[in-house]
Amino acid sequence: MNIICRIWGHRWKDGFCIRCGSEHEGHEWAPQPGICVDKCVICNMSRETPHNFSPRGKCEYVCTNCGKQVQRHNYVPKGDCRAVCLNCGAERSDHKWNVVKTSNGSLKNGCKCLACGIINPEGEHVPVVKSHVSGTFFLVCSVCGATLREIDKEEAMRLSSHGHKEVSK
Numbered sequence: 001m002n003i004i005c006r007i008w009g010h011r012w013k014d015g016f017c018i019r020c021g022s023e024h025e026g027h028e029w030a031p032q033p034g035i036c037v038d039k040c041v042i043c044n045m046s047r048e049t050p051h052n053f054s055p056r057g058k059c060e061y062v063c064t065n066c067g068k069q070v071q072r073h074n075y076v077p078k079g080d081c082r083a084v085c086l087n088c089g090a091e092r093s094d095h096k097w098n099v100v101k102t103s104n105g106s107l108k109n110g111c112k113c114l115a116c117g118i119i120n121p122e123g124e125h126v127p128v129v130k131s132h133v134s135g136t137f138f139l140v141c142s143v144c145g146a147t148l149r150e151i152d153k154e155e156a157m158r159l160s161s162h163g164h165k166e167v168s169k
């Protein structure tokens with residue numbers, strides 16, 4: 001322990017002593033008005049606390065403390081990979097997109113849902129640039145995940161600057 005800390009005590013900040021690095025134990029949490037966060041009155045560290053949601057409208061909830069809004073639907077399956085909310089009628093689709101290959105092994109245009117058999121309404125694959133740790137670049141479909149082809153860095157840069165978002169893995 002630091003000699004100054006031994007005489008004067010620690011100077012806690014955000015969970016640690018700024019002089020000697022000791023960890024603050026025994027936080028004294030105090031709720032903060034208007035936000036769902038507690039703060040330690042000794043070291044000023046903060047922690048998130050659960051929101052206090054109350055219903056407002058059909059599937060909407062608002063936190064009575066901080067005002068955060070969320071939607072919680074009560075989805076039930078409705079066939080064809082769709083689900084519908086029992087309360088408000090909102091629909092969502094939940095397809096299991098996959099690659100379709102032709103008999104000679106090449107990729108077919110478009111992704112297909114394994115569960116219901118429909119073809120991705122976008123028509124074709126939706127290519128995004130993906131970089132690989134080895135420094136190579138690929139075009140992959142953002143819907144079904146199929147690797148479409150390998151591209152060189154120049155093309156990757158060009159496509160990235162044209163709105164094909166780069167994702168790395």
Ligand SMILES: [Zn+2]
Binds near residue numbers: 009011017019020022
């Ligand atoms: Zn200290």
Ligand SMILES: [Zn+2]
Binds near residue numbers: 025027043
């Ligand atoms: Zn503390």
Ligand SMILES: [Zn+2]
Binds near residue numbers: 063064
């Ligand atoms: Zn809240």
Ligand SMILES: [Zn+2]
Binds near residue numbers: 058059072086088089
């Ligand atoms: Zn709903």
Ligand SMILES: [Zn+2]
Binds near residue numbers: 080081114116
């Ligand atoms: Zn489907």
Ligand SMILES: [Zn+2]
Binds near residue numbers: 125141
């Ligand atoms: Zn696809």
